[in-house]
Amino acid sequence: MLCFRAKMSxxxxxxxxxxxxAHFSQSRxxxxxxxxxxxxxxxxxxxxxxxxxxxxxxxxxxxQVFVFHEGDHYxxxxxxxxxxxxxxxxxxxxxxxxxxxxxxxxxAHDLGHTPFGHAGERELDKLMKxxxxxxxxxxxxxxxxxxxRRYAAFDGLNLTWETxxxxxxxxGPLVDTEGHALGHYAETGLPxxxxxxxxxxxxxxxxxxxxxxxxxxxSDDIAYNAHDVDDxxxxxxxxxxxxxxxxxxxxxxxxxxxxxxxxxxxxxxHETVRRLISAMVADVLAEGHKSISKxxxxxxxxxxxxxxxxxxxGAQMRENNKVxxxxxxxxxxxxxxxLEIMERAQRVIRDLFDxxxxxxxxLPSDWREDHPISDQSRYxxxxxxxxxxxxxxxxxxxxxxxxxxDPLFR
Numbered sequence: 001m002l003c004f005r006a007k008m009s010x011x012x013x014x015x016x017x018x019x020x021x022a023h024f025s026q027s028r029x030x031x032x033x034x035x036x037x038x039x040x041x042x043x044x045x046x047x048x049x050x051x052x053x054x055x056x057x058x059x060x061x062x063x064q065v066f067v068f069h070e071g072d073h074y075x076x077x078x079x080x081x082x083x084x085x086x087x088x089x090x091x092x093x094x095x096x097x098x099x100x101x102x103x104x105x106x107x108a109h110d111l112g113h114t115p116f117g118h119a120g121e122r123e124l125d126k127l128m129k130x131x132x133x134x135x136x137x138x139x140x141x142x143x144x145x146x147x148x149r150r151y152a153a154f155d156g157l158n159l160t161w162e163t164x165x166x167x168x169x170x171x172g173p174l175v176d177t178e179g180h181a182l183g184h185y186a187e188t189g190l191p192x193x194x195x196x197x198x199x200x201x202x203x204x205x206x207x208x209x210x211x212x213x214x215x216x217x218x219s220d221d222i223a224y225n226a227h228d229v230d231d232x233x234x235x236x237x238x239x240x241x242x243x244x245x246x247x248x249x250x251x252x253x254x255x256x257x258x259x260x261x262x263x264x265x266x267x268x269x270h271e272t273v274r275r276l277i278s279a280m281v282a283d284v285l286a287e288g289h290k291s292i293s294k295x296x297x298x299x300x301x302x303x304x305x306x307x308x309x310x311x312x313x314g315a316q317m318r319e320n321n322k323v324x325x326x327x328x329x330x331x332x333x334x335x336x337x338x339l340e341i342m343e344r345a346q347r348v349i350r351d352l353f354d355x356x357x358x359x360x361x362x363l364p365s366d367w368r369e370d371h372p373i374s375d376q377s378r379y380x381x382x383x384x385x386x387x388x389x390x391x392x393x394x395x396x397x398x399x400x401x402x403x404x405x406d407p408l409f410r
Contacts, residue, residue, distance in 0.1 A: 018096035020297040020310070022210045028161035031201055032154045042160050047104035049157045053150070055111045055143045056081075061391035062110075063117040063345075064231070074231050077110045080223060084109065087281065088219035094285050095292070095311070097212050104159075105166040105216035112139030114388045115395045116349065119342035123349040124384060131380040138191035139388055140167055145197060147385060165203045166213030168194060172309065174205040207304040214303075214311035215284075221313075222280045225324055230273045232332040240268055246327050247320040252276045283317040348399045349387060355402050356383045362402065 017023060024041035037045055050056055059078035075083075085106035092102035113136045114120035125134040144167065145156040159167075168174065174190060175181055181190050190205075198205055208214070229249060233240055243249040252275035256268055263271070288311045295310065297303050303310050313321065332338065356362050357380065367386050369378075390398070 016096065017098060018292075020211060020292065020300060020303050021097045022101050022162050022212050022300045024098060024101070026300075030158045030160055032158050034153075034158065041098075041100055043098055043101035043104060043163065046157070046159045046163045047100050047107065049159065050104055050108045050111075050144075053111075053143075053148050053157060055148060055389065056107065058389065058391050059110060059113075061393045062113060062115055063120070063392050064228075074235070075227055077113055080227065081107050081110050083223045083227060084216070084219050087222050087277065088216045091215045091219060091281060091284055091288075091311075092212060095211070095215070095288055097215060101162060101166070101210070102212040102215050104163050105170060105213050106219055108140060108144065108163070108167055109170065109216060109220060110136075110140075111143050112136040112141070112388065114349070115390045115392045116342065116345035119345050120349050123346040124353070124388060127350065127353045128380060128384050131377045131384075132192045133188060134384055134388065135191045135193075136388075137168065138193040139385075141197060142193050142385070143389075147389070161201070161203070162210060162212075164201070166209045166216065168203055169205065169207075169209040170213040170217040172209075173207055177206050179206075204304065208306060208309065209304065210300050211303050211310050214309055218284055218311060218313065221321065222277060222284070225321060225328070226273050226276045226280070228328050228332060229276065229324075230269060232328065233269045237335045237337070238331040240265065240272070242327075242331065243272065247323050248279060248317075249276055249324055249327075252279065280313070280317065280321075283314050284311065287312060287314040287317075345392075348395055351399060351403060352387055352395065353383060356386065 022043070024043050027042050030042075036042070040048070056078070059081060060076055062077040064075040064077055064080050085103045088102045088106040089099050091097075092099045114124050114134075121134065121136055128134045141164070143156075144159055144164070148156050151158065171183070173182055174185060174194065180186075181188075185191075194205070197203070229243070232238055240253065243253050249272065252272045253268070255275060256263065256271040260267070260271070291310050291312075295302075295306055297306060297310065312318075360368060360379070363383070363386060367382065369382055387395070
């Protein structure tokens with residue numbers, strides 16, 4: 001009876017999806033075939049595997065902007081990912097998309113990030129230049145297809161084609177129809193991890209991803225911008241009044257001050273950020289409905305072949321977000337206090353990389369592969385995988401163990 005009810009519930013769910021949504025019953029499947037679960041769709045299983053992965057748990061101690069010692073209330077990669085998932089699921093429900101696939105992609109989008117945020121990524125990429133560089137998007141793919149080792153029948157998480165596609169292409173096609181790299185890969189070329197995986201499992205790199213992946217991407221922008229405003233204000237890197245001349249943020253602040261002139265600062269911040277998120281979500285939904293109506297897409301493949309994003313901000317909101325990002329870049333990301341800590345954090349990454357490259361015995365035993373250290377490129381990628389997977393805290397502990405000093409906080 002339970003199995004019958006579960007199947008009926010899934011049938012009901014399928015009928016509520018829009019025709020342009022990714023329908024789990026039409027999934028292109030997994031690399032390693034598995035029997036269906038009676039009570040969960042294939043996309044729900046993907047979401048659950050991501051949540052239970054070691055890489056996801058490690059996000060709780062990975063920097064978003066502030067290193068963990070600066071306070072317990074600032075965002076980490078984990079809390080950011082949860083917030084992205086909440087925004088993404090709300091948008092997906094309103095557009096009648098598959099919420100489980102959308103949530104899976106939102107939760108997985110930062111799995112490949114290094115410790116110490118973008119500063120750590122820049123440093124690791126610089127150190128890895130002779131060996132193919134480092135890219136957090138490609139690292140996310142490595143994690144879910146190779147580095148997670150939990151299951152008896154396969155390495156990685158054996159996620160569906162749709163989840164892997166969305167993970168790699170959530171910001172758009174990676175190559176044009178002739179195979180030339182696009183976007184920020186145009187100068188450096190596609191990362192080797194993506195090229196190698198695509199050779200055995202074609203993710204259609206020249207097309208857009210599903211509408212669900214596009215929702216996850218725009219939700220990342222919404223959460224990132226709004227919550228960095230929140231963290232920046234609470235860290236006192238700028239004042240709430242500084243938002244007055246910033247489009248969208250200034251409007252949200254004005255609404256709060258008009259409605260609640262005597263409100264305390266903490267509540268003013270929260271109410272402003274709340275309105276900021278609501279305005280961006282409303283814009284995405286309005287633009288999404290308009291785009292869906294104009295494009296007449298009837299299938300998820302039609303979304304992929306549309307030649308432009310189906311789900312995105314409207315033109316004015318994109319412009320408003322550019323202004324907000326410029327403000328945050330100047331007031332927050334390039335703030336002397338943030339830059340000082342990140343410069344020290346880069347030193348931690350550099351010292352660890354040099355130490356492991358010069359002495360394989362320093363790596364934990366389960367990270368030592370059966371290959372000679374003379375195979376520099378392969379060994380460097382092993383070191384890179386180890387460092388990229390570290391939390392901020394573990395990286396600092398390892399640095400202190402190896403060098404008997406704490407370069408970050410002294």
